[in-house]
Amino acid sequence: MSADASLTPSARWTIVLSGGILMGLSLGIRHTQGLFMQPVTSGHGWSLETFGLALALQNLVWGLAQPVTGLMADRYGSGKVLCLGILAYGLGLYLMAQARGPVGFTAANGVLIGIALSGTAFGTVYGALSRIFEPRLRNWALAVAGAIGGLGQFCLVPFVQRLLAEAGWRNAAIVLGLLVLASLPLAVPLRARLRETQRGVPDLPVGASIREAMRRRGFWLLNLGFFACGFQLAFIATHLPAYLLEHGLSLAQAGTALALIALANIFGTYACGRSAGRWRIKHLLAGLYAVRVAAMLLFLAIPATAASAYAFALVMGFLWLGTAPMTNELVLRMFGLRYIATLFGIVFLGHQVGGFFGVWLGAWVYDRMHSYEWLWIGSIAIGCVAAAAHWLIDDSPLVASDGPGLRVVRS
Known part of the structure; x- marks a missing residue:
């Protein structure tokens, strides 16, 4: 019997809404970090590189922690991991507000919030939904949860803008921390049980599953493509406000641009999630990166x-963020459900290494050259690489063979 066969429609919506709201808060607060850059650096007298290093480290720690939190979710359940992530997020925001020097700020905003994101964002939420919902409803669940998460991000941008204007950045961080802690009950519906082993999919120990994945060239190409995604998104989310201010636009207009990204993400994440069940995912991802490249070229x-x-x-x-549900589904199709959160976490590490360089290099290059031109060029170049890498992925599923060992079913 399927894992969600006993769920009523209202129970299904409760689960999807809970996951979407948690992602909206987690990723929404992360999405507004660019709005904190100017008040934090001017208030402390720091360079952009100091703030950028903290945020870059946050991306890197998030990525390094994601395989670990994924393994914890696969073994002990997503609900426990989500609860711990929420508590860490609230504490990190509070300590960020109390920090008086770069070390304390980096430890809170870079390390603690980075760990918290690994336990509250799509790596954990999508893994839980993948376990709870059977294949015929999985794409719907991921798409709707992603769209709700996008709506949360959209609503947080003007909310944070107003908080910063009326209460200052320290109080804004504390309010956001309390808001995260208030979401703790939403982790309860996402207590996903382990599903039965999929028919024909090898039930390997976690170490063997990871080694088998790393033998596949497609796994590394997927990592390469997600590296490009992380670089582009982190660079734009963090540095687009400063880039627009440099070109004569106001802070309000820069905030509106971030809000529009979050607004469009609602529809884009839903469309990408639903498309994953209709077309070949690697081709969809290749096309997505190609369109990103075209958009950046035209913008410049x-x-x-x-x-x-x-x-x-x-x-x-x-x-x-339409790449996230499609990448999650592609990993699931290639390697099965048993360690989906772990294997997606490893792929996501590539995304966050890209995010580290997108944030930190953006600040480092700007402080020295007073221009973002080379970062835009870099984003375009790695976007071209990502499009080609996804097109070349062998997405055939790994299955148990009749004899000893494993085999890949060629599509």
Whole structure:
């Protein structure tokens, strides 16, 4: 019997809403970090590189912790991991507000919040939903939860803007921490049980599963593509406000651009999640990266105005986090469900290594060259690489053979 066969429609919606709201809070607060950059650096008298290093470390720690939290979720259940992640997130935001020097700020915003994100964002939530819902409803669950998460991100941008204007960045961080802690009950519906082993899929120990995945060239190509995704998103989310301010736009207009990214992400994540059940995922991902490249080239080719910034934000937002449910589904199809959170966590590490370089290099290059031009060029170049890498992925599933060992079913 399927894992969700006994769930009523209202119970299914409760689970999906809980996952979506948790992702909206977790990723929404992360999405607004660019709005904190100017008040934090000016208030402390720090360089952009100091703030950028903390945020870059957050991306790296998030990625390094994701395979560990994924393994914990696979073994002990997603609900426990989500609870721990929520508590760590609230504490990290509080300590970030209390920090007086770069070391304390980096430890809170970089290390603790990075760990918290690994336990509260899509790596854990999508793993839980993949276990709870049977294949015929899985794409729907991931798509709807992703869209709800995008809606949460969209709502948080103006909320954080107002908090920063009226209460200052320290109080804004504390309020956000309390908001995260208030979401603790939402982890309860996501207590996913281990599903039965899929028919024909080898039930290997976790170490053997990881080794088998790492023998596949497609696994490494998927990592390479997700590296590009992390680089692009972290660079744009963190540095787009500063880039627009440099070109004469106001902070309000920069905030509107971030809000439009989050707004378009609602529809883009849903569309990408639903498309994963209809077309070959590796081709969808290759096309997504190609369109991102075209959008960046056009954005750089025309004058930076409010209209061009908003149009760019809408296009990029539609393509923003749609990679996550499609990548999760591609890993599941290639390697099965048993260690989905663990294997997706390893792929996600590549995403976060890219995010580290996207944030830190953006600040490092700007502090020395007073221009973001080379970072845009780099984002375009690795986008081309990502499109090619996804097209070349062998997405055939790994199955148990009739004799000893494993075999790959060629599609």
